Amino acid sequence: MTAVNPAIPVNPVIPVNPVARLGATLLLALCLVLTIDWVSASVALVLELVVFVFIRMPARQFWLRTLPVWVAAPLTGVTIALYGRTEGTVFFEFAFARVSEGSITLAIATVLRVLAIGLPAVVLFVTIDPTELADGLAQRLRLPxxxxxxxxxGMRLISLFLDDWRSLELARRARGVADSGRIRRLAGQAFALFVLSIRRGSTLATAMEARGFGADVQRTWARESPWGAREWLVMAAGLSIGLVAIVAAVASGRWNFIVGP
Structure with missing residues (x-):
């Protein structure tokens, strides 16, 4: 038996069914994409940060995993600020770019919304095991x-791509074909990885077919995908955050329905 170190914080999300995490993320995202305003996005983001504290993810892991979201959100905001809808005072104008009060407000709302949708998706999915997710999709959602x-x-093979890339790079260096022409080398190496992936996928498909994975009979599953009050609570939390954000936007008069005029 493996002893549990009490000094290491336990992530309470880990035992939750992956389908429940997926459902909570989709419910939250559905509420936030109905409107483009900074009030709903900021309220949702604040509530999510409070939830993240209780999840107790290590700080280093949190910042490393969510770094792409923190980088993509400001870049999206810059694009919206330059080319978004022009309203109010125009502060800067050059060629097709025009920065105005309306575009800045829309950019802020977009940045906050990207963070509010992207951060929980990363945090909830960072510890998901692909096999548990497959069990949940098949047993709970009844997918084929x-x-x-x-x-x-396919997900299991993704981890092999990096190893294959390193092996191809070392093999080309050993043959002396990787000393010059970096762009051409990368293109040739990518094509070689593509061919290798097709061959490996074909071999895997044949092996799975030989073991009966393609049969039309009703399948049984080695592990049961649990579902209980904990899963419903996670989904309710995602929906509650989204509804509170909507109520805050409507109450503040900032509600901006995406299909509105």
Missing amino acids: ARFVLGALA
């Missing part, structure tokens, strides 16, 4: 077994 098992096999 062929689709689920094929996707699971």
Whole structure:
């Protein structure tokens, strides 16, 4: 038996069914994409940060995992600020770019919304095991077994891409073909990895077919995908954050429905 170190914080999200995490993320995102305003996005983001404290993810892991979201959000805001809808006072104008009060407000709302949607998706999915996700999709959502098992096999092969890339690079260096022409080398190496991936996928498909994974009979599953009050609580939390954000936007008069005029 492995002893649990009490000094290491336990992530309470880890035992939750991956389908519940997926559902909570989708419910929250659905509420936030209905409107483009900074009030709903900021309220949702604040509530999410409070929840993140209780999840107790290590700080280093949190910042490393969510770094792409923190980088993408400001870049999206810059684009919206330059080319978004022009309203009010125009502060800067050059060629097709025009920065105005309306575009800045829209950019702020977009940045906050990207963070509010992207951060919980990363945090909730960072510890998901692909096999548990496949079990949940097949047993709880009743998705076709062929689709689920094929996707699971593909996800398992993703980790091999980096190893294959390193092996190809070392092999080309050993043959002396990687000393010059960096762009051409990368293109040739990418094509070689593409061919290798097709061959490996074909071999895997043949092996899975030989073991009966493509049969039309009702499949059984080695592990049960649990679902209980904990899963409903996670989904309710995601929906509650989204609804509170909507209420705050409506109450403040900042509600801006995406299909409105």
